[in-house]
Amino acid sequence: MSDKSAPATQQLPPPLPLLLSVIESQPTTSANQTSATPAKGLLHNSYLDSLNLAVNAEFDFLTCQICQTALGVDDVKQHLAKMHGTQSRYKDDQFKLAISALEVVLQPPPHITGPRSGERLQKHHARQHPNIPKPTSWQPCKIQQLGPGPGHVQSFWEVESIQDDSGPTLHQSLVDSLLKELEPTLQVVQTPLDGRMVAGKDIKQLCSLVALPKNDDGDIPGLKDIVEAYYEEAIPLLDRTGELVLQRLNSPDPTKSGISNTPFHKHLYKSTMKKYILPVVALLAMLIRQEYTGRPFSGSNNKLMDLLAVLHIDGSEGRDALPLIHEVLFEVWTTAWTPQEDREIVDPTERCLALLTLRQDGSFKEPHDVTGIIAKFEYCMRLTFLQEIHHCIQADPQSDELEHCMALENFFVEKTQYTFSRLWSLQHRASSLAYDTMSLPDVWWTDTKTWKSMLYRGDEIHFADLCKVFKETEAKLVQTWEEGILMGHDIRVEYDKIADDLINKDVGYSFLSDARNPQLTHRDQLVKKFLQDEATFAHFAMIREGTIVWNRSTLQAWLKSYAELQGLLLF
Secondary structure, three states: OOEEEOOOOOOOOOOHHHHHHOEOOOOOOOOOOOOOOOOOOEEOOHHHHHOOEEEEOOOOOEEEOOOOEEEOHHHHHHHHHHHHOOHHHOOHHHHHHHHHHOOOOOOOOOOOOOOOOHHHHHHHHHHHOOOOOOOOOOOOOEEEOOOOOOHHHHOOEEEOOOOOOOOOOHHHHHHHHHHHHHHHHHOOOOOOOOOOOOOOOOHHHHHHHOOOOOOOOOOOOOHHHHHHHHHHHHHHHHHHOOHHHHHHHOOOOHHHHOOOOOOOOOOOOHHHHHHHOHHHHHHHHHHHHOOOOOOOOOOHHHHHHHHHHHHHHHHHHOOOHHHHHHHHHHHHHOOOOOOOOOOOOOOHHHHHHHHHOEOOOOOEOOHHHOHHHHHHHHHHHHHHHHHHHHHHHHHOOOOOHHHHHHHHHHHHOOOOOOHHHHHHHHHHHHHHHHHHOOOOOOEEEOOOOOOOEEEEOOEEEEHHHHHHHHHHHHHHHHHHHHHHHOOOOOOOOOOOOOOOOOOOOOOOOOOOOOOOOHHHOOOOHHHHHHHHOHHHHHHHEEEEOOEEEEOHHHHHHHHHHHHHHHHHHHO
């Protein structure tokens, strides 16, 4: 039903349920009028709700909840078609059943008396009450009519709001309730948690299980150093192992791809191994920190406790821990882990991998960030199996290392039920996802005409700013070279024409030793200048009792300037 207000007030009408439920008639009523009594609200029916219809509980007529209009029973179908286009929902048998159950009247009441608009009230007063003095003001009130159509539906009557004006309106209360209901949906979407691993669990606690223990860790002291020592003993074994054994160690799928021609080998730099052992350190730390909740591997708990006892007694210097580490790792990586019904990740290495890729927000790292961790695990596993081969040879010197390698082959090839095979399968998946997934761009050009401005990861960058950066970098580089390195001396080497034989592969050859570059033969110019110039010499050193005493602080400052110069050149 449509709402209107008297001319004296601008207050908006309350929603339909209140308006239709607080209808009051004039104090005097005639026999053919319907008198309004305290409201009872709206009556609902599931089918009528689907048509956005309801029944006024006081006068038992139909109302459209969208248009807020009173409707006759025979007018419903036409109203749905003309105003809402939902006539297809109208089913005559269901409609009749619904209105029969709610005892709906066929038409709205023909007469509901009540106040009129200000203009009509004045005419009514002049015509019906000429002997009564005209009021100086008309009291404002809320009014309502059955609908905007002609005839009796335009009759106005006063309605009273049972709503407390001091509190929020019903509309505001409903809006607040809806927003509260939608709040979880409107939140920023998070990466779904893996139900097998972290649903309902403390993410921070899970991540702490694989945190690398420090050397002074009171719970697991010296674990990283002792693991590093364990693999340092394995590296020299590569030089004492036959090439065919190393080739088989480096052949993850010999059935499909054959034996690799590239033997298993050590890294070019020794420091690389320090990074490769970190996942193994995390694995052992996880096993020690938490009693494993999957399928137990025989005797491992006792060995872990023995390892922990040795670490507490001897720390990183305890060589007795090395065989214990080997036994634990060999047992973990040669056990056929069977999935459990509770879908927990049973394999300790796979579980450790999952926790290493778990972020603090509950999401997991991207596939391209996982492949490196798996590669480190696989390399360390091969070294452990290499150690086991040599342990077998030590136990039986007459045996052949290739036979021992073949006996262990199922543990370091694909298509088996052991850890290495599972990791290799995950490596294939992660690599495939990393190659096939198109990453979002870091750069978004905002100027597609002159290409002089762009967004880099959300920050606006102009080409003029880049030019300014290079200009300032060059100016700083020149200043560092002239003031920090040359110390203000005018020393120059002609480098406009430098001969360099790019195809010369002789050992030790470089453009510095090429005879065609005589300007580069005096490589002691800077040192001589520093030593022969009294001011510069006094800056770096002094003579005491016939010997040179170097000023270490100024030498370190010069080296710092030289490092800064190298950094600017790399930029």
